Amino acid sequence: MTAIRANNIALGELTTIGVGGVPAELIVAKTRDELIESAREVWATGEDWFLLGGGSNVVIADSPSELHVIKVENKGIERLGQGHLRVQAGENWDDFVAHCVEHGLGGVESLSGIPGTVGAAPVQNIGAYGQEIAEVFVRLEFLDYASGDLQILEKADLEFGYRDSILKHGKLGVITWVEFQLLADLPAGSTELMKRRRIEVLEQRASKGMVLNENDRDTHSCGSFFTNPIVSASFARSLPQDAPAWPMDEDAERVKLSAAWLIEQSGVRKGLQLGSSNAGISTKHALAITNRGGATAKEIAELARFVQERVAATFGINLIPEPSFIAF
Ligand SMILES: Cc1cc2nc3c(=O)[nH]c(=O)nc-3n(C[C@H](O)[C@H](O)[C@H](O)COP(=O)(O)OP(=O)(O)OC[C@H]3O[C@@H](n4cnc5c(N)ncnc54)[C@H](O)[C@@H]3O)c2cc1C
Structure with a gap:
């Protein structure tokens, strides 16, 4: 399979703040292999490129006409062990949180309602209400722009800080999947508590306009x-x-x-x-x-x-x- 290519789509349609003009090219990668292949193809041209997830943390210019955009849409949640999950980068973050809560896995319930993809979450070490992704992060697969190599980056390599990681400091490339270690085997009643916490967080966030709502x-x-x-x-x-x-x-x-x-x-x-x-x-x-x-x-x-x-x-x-x- 090859990635889908689309022209004439304004990036404002793909970002939550709704700004961004038409790029030179938009490539939609639906699998890990398409993501890797698309990135290597675009990098080989030497043109300007950008990796777009859910578009919830970017302000894209009105005329990005030189930009080749790769949209990350590879999905899937794989169980590797007790509470140990590998999640494809294009998976929706909040769907992943809902999955964890539903399966009684702890550690991300307070991160309910954050828009965007799993692949973008480590970039700024997303956090809210006392939790941040660094606490449950294990490793990720990374296609490195500088070397062209596929690398496995462990937690220490990411240099997580407050809304920060090495990926905000010049380490360029593509995250293809992320592994998490959630809290498993929790005492009876924990799943109910987490479900309640999720609802509480979603309500608090909605009152501040922090949950996506087309009509608001x-x-x-x-x-x-x-x-x-x-x-x-x-x-x-x-x-x-x-x-x-x-x-x-x-x-x-x-x-x-x-x-x-x-x-x-x-x-x-x-x-x-x-x-x-x-x-x-x-x-x-x-x-x-x-x-x-x-x-x-x-x-x-x-x-x-x-x-x-x-x-x-x-x-x-x-x-x-x-x-x-x-x-x-
Ligand atoms: C209403 C609202 C509420 C929010 N609340 C919070 C909050 O509580 N806490 C918080 O931390 N953030 C919050 N955010 C910010 C945002 O949701 C997160 O930063 C999220 O992780 C961005 O994901 P995305 O997929 O939309 O990334 P995008 O906006 O598409 O991209 C963001 C950056 O990550 C890079 N990137 C995307 N995917 C990949 C990948 N696979 N590999 C490498 N780089 C990649 C992009 O190139 C870009 O530099 C909020 C945003 C909105 C709109």
Whole structure:
């Protein structure tokens, strides 16, 4: 089988924030082998390329006309042992969480409702409500762009951090599958508790516009647009006393601040739109930049820059965007 090639599809149709123009080429890979073959073919041309999963953490430019895009759609969950699963990269993340909860496997139930694919999850070490993927991650298969080789990357190789891994620092390539070790053999009643936890998390997320819903413009976003800044404790003491801060290590020398709090306190209110721009701050959560309908990538980027400038001018803090900007 060979991968499907499509032309004239605007990438905005494949991203949750709904921006991104028509690329030079869109290749849809439905199996691991197609994924590997497509990547090798595109790399051999020397053209610009990009790997697209569920499109929930990317802002793609309005004219990515030079870009060759490979969409990851290989699916499947394989049981290798007690709670030890190998999951194909194109599997939907939340379907995988639902599968784990249903089979009484613990460790990802609080990550319910995060959009996107399993293959993208290690890239920024997805996390929410006290859990992150690093805790259950074992290894992944990686087609390395630099060498062209297939590699197995173990947990230590990934250098996971807060919304971070080596894959955000220049290690380029394709994740084809990911292995997880979930908690198995849990005491009686655990499955029910996990099912309840999943429902609770989905409800909390929905109230903040953090579960995809076609009819709710607040969810036409990339989720949190900025990471929570990590600063020295002495810098944090220079901020207003009510600024939320969480210790990052035992001696609390580094602390994590709330990007949402900094944004609101710098005067950027929920629902804000600049002039006639169709990009807006979510009406439910100051940390999400949303497409109110017909926004361009340029408008999204302008609003992001405005937020960064306000926070920098008010607090001297440079907010770092969480999504990747592609073809800008
Ligand atoms: C409403 C909403 C809520 C969100 N909530 C959270 C949250 O609570 N916590 C959280 O951590 N994130 C959250 N996110 C962000 C996002 O869901 C995650 O980052 C997710 O893992 C992105 O998956 P994706 O498949 O959509 O990746 P994409 O957006 O398609 O890609 C993201 C990056 O990963 C790369 N990539 C994708 N697939 C592969 C692969 N197979 N191999 C190598 N690289 C790959 C891409 O090239 C790109 O650089 C949220 C987003 C939205 C829209």
